[in-house]
Amino acid sequence: MRTYLDFEKPIADLEARLEETKKLAQTSNVDVSEAVNVLEQSIDKLRREIFQNLTRWQRVQLSRHPDRPYTLDYISLMCDQFIELHGDRTVRDDPAMVGGFCELGRAGEPGQTVMIIGQQKGRNTKQRQYRNFGMPNPEGYRKALRLMKLAEKFNKPIVTLIDTPGAFPGLEAEERGQGEAIARNLKEMFMLTVPVICIVIGEGASGGALGIAIGDKVFMLENTWYSVISPENCSTILWRSWDFKEQAAEAMKLTARDMQMNKLVDEIVEEPLGGAHNDHQAMANHLKEVILNAIEQLNAIDPQERINQRIDKFCEMGVVLE
Template sequence: MKILTPLEFEKSIYQIEDKIEELKNLSEETGIDLDNQIKTLVEQAQDYKEQLYSNLSPSQKLQIARHSKRPTFLDYVSMITTDWVEMHGDRAGTDDRAIMGGIAIIENQPVMLIGTQKGKTTKENLEYNFGMPQPEGYRKALRLFNHANRFNLPIITLIDTPGAYPGIKAEQTGQGIAIAVNLCEMAKLETPLITVILGEGCSGGALGLAVANRVYMLEHALYTVISPEGCASILWRSADMACIAAESLKITSDDLLRLGIIDGVIKEPLGGAHYDWEMTANNLKQQILESIKELSKMSGNEIKTDKYDKFRKMGVFVER
């Protein structure tokens, strides 16, 4: 596994792999047998990686979740579907590109696939507003929810967003009410709804697509009421305290599974999804298909009751 763009905590791995490359080049140029030294370094690097990535702090996982090479919604669409027809617009004159959706086929199973889209370049990020939806994006999603419900299509939402867009225009055009309506209407849907957090899942911007029967997270994704930087700015008046905020917020997949907020964790390759897109996409697809198979056995009323019971259990505690 060659480090693509090393994060701060990955630089020691990068140095070992750099040394391995140097020895390989030296062996080729001089004909000296350095196989044993190379093998030893490769084993050391692998052991170090396994130890490092199995003990990541929340702030380190946050860096992986935000990695610029991490697959986006459209990348997964191309990898897990055999057909995809995008559906545009909120039927009120706008088409928010930060939320995309349409009918897709996954292993012969028709679904309504909806997700937040980030860009990889400056141009793409401007087009997709850095993955921050406007109110019209949530209204478009609601239209697609209702369309899927009418035709009994399972709904899959794939989320990677730093949050709903907080601009003045978004507030003026009803950001809060758009998200609130989605929360209410998703609870009423009688078709299976499955959510997967791909990277960032922040605040109401994520929840506006995530009142689901099953909620999963990729291993290094995060799901939180506010970004660690935002939390630190409010509580300590300094974004420099983001690492402490990340610890306190319980944003990781392991924490949220333990707390009963999510239903499962989807395994990523060593180092993160950006190191093996196909493996990550295959794991994602298998989890989606398993959940559809499970939920398809339920009636419409059972689907609604299942969601209600799931969300009512959140936050329950016992005093000792």
């Protein structure tokens, strides 16, 4: 059963009427084709009106939609083959961070082998507990770095899919060096000699996101957010309450459009009308095309020049000239 967010309720009402009308046609001899056509046009028009005027908080809600595709969904829809690799070779395997070699290709063309890495959330309570709600421990970031170094060894591009409410903040994570693991990833990712493409597919919160987000190309899906803190936590700090999360989201300017205007990401990847959760396959097909185009562009650049451009891009962020 499809889940509707609060601002989608008018669409839900019309779609319920559409289903009732179609059921009527099945149980009687009444011709309802004209009514069905009118309702479908009304739904399409209403959806366009709503999604063209979303607030920042509504985009945050969409980034967390329970039906939204996660990292493993994109991998299964985009990749012809995927070999998952496990463990950081120090502590354990972290299910909140997944990765491995996969093959991306257009129809009728040879596939491109890439190392794909991303945070993974869960669909139900059991999966969420297993995946730690998409919040990696230090071993998750160390596993990600191990896989990146493996990709560099075999000269394969790296693709990271970012979707996390933040790195796990537990005491045991700090004891095992959460901050050091993320900091090391930042340093090492700057110096990778292979193309690195980073894509925010859902939530991009704090250092937990940044730990796999240093790339030659950084993309954001249309209905995602990327910031040092979530609107709820920002509201809690400033107003001592979660009740002002909508005002916090507006003030933080955390959407894909805001990030592009501030030159913190390179491009926005459009989603199907109604959000990525409305059509997983269409979203995956479009994202695969974006990735393949980016790899072609980056392969044409000398590795050392790529590294220099990567460093310059991030060093220019936040610089103000008076």
